[in-house]
Amino acid sequence: MATLDSELLEGLLVDRAWLKGRGIENTTVDYYLRSGKLEAVIHGLYRKPGPPLKWQNVVYSLTLLGYDVHVGHITALTYHGYDHYLKLGISQSIRLFSPQKLPRWVERIGVKPGFSIMKIRPFPDIEVGMTEVPFGTWDWPIRYSLPERAFIELASTIETREEILQANLMMEGAANLRPSLLQVLLESSTSIKAKRLFLWLARTAGHAWYRHIDLSKIDLGVGKRQIVPGGKLDTEFLITVPKEVHDGQQESIF
Structure with a gap:
């Protein structure tokens, strides 16, 4: 029994x-x-009654209940060590991605720092660019985006000048991204905005791996896209970006 x-x-x-x-x-x-x-x-x-729940308990429980879910975006970048480029000093909600509709209680459960279910998903249902991180006494596996995927997820939601400046600072510290994995992810992504903005950030940072990405195999769409109002048009990727970054004159935003 x-x-x-x-x-x-x-x-x-x-x-x-x-x-x-x-x-x-x-x-x-x-x-x-x-x-x-x-x-x-x-x-x-x-x-069962016990110690206060951690957010990882919630994420693993979702997988136990049959949901396909992973931790991505800024949360994954923080886990991989890019949070010190932000210097925001505030608690970021845990960013969750799923091809399924997650239950309503996820955003109401009250486990700090809270959850944000990402409505914009720059990838179809592919498992590329993820890793499992053990958590807790029983080493429950929590799926996280690898940095390569997390940066593209981040680029898919950027809407303001401040967000671009923050992403640019993080990208400056991303010297070890893998171009082979990025190539697969960029060819698989369905978000034109995410691909153009990520590539612009990568080119601006000037890392060696950028030269190994074959742009001819990536669908970048057609026409101009406004990322931030009042920005400067980048003639290669046809997006409007903050003038100070485009011209190489970014000042500290902190």
């Missing part, structure tokens, strides 16, 4: 469907709730 102790590890979040799939019926769930062996984190979502 299935029991709570044999099926549910501390730190995991599950719903009634998951518990029922392991032989724990609703009446038994209700008993565990009354007895304090199980607690409701949010309506319909349960855990």
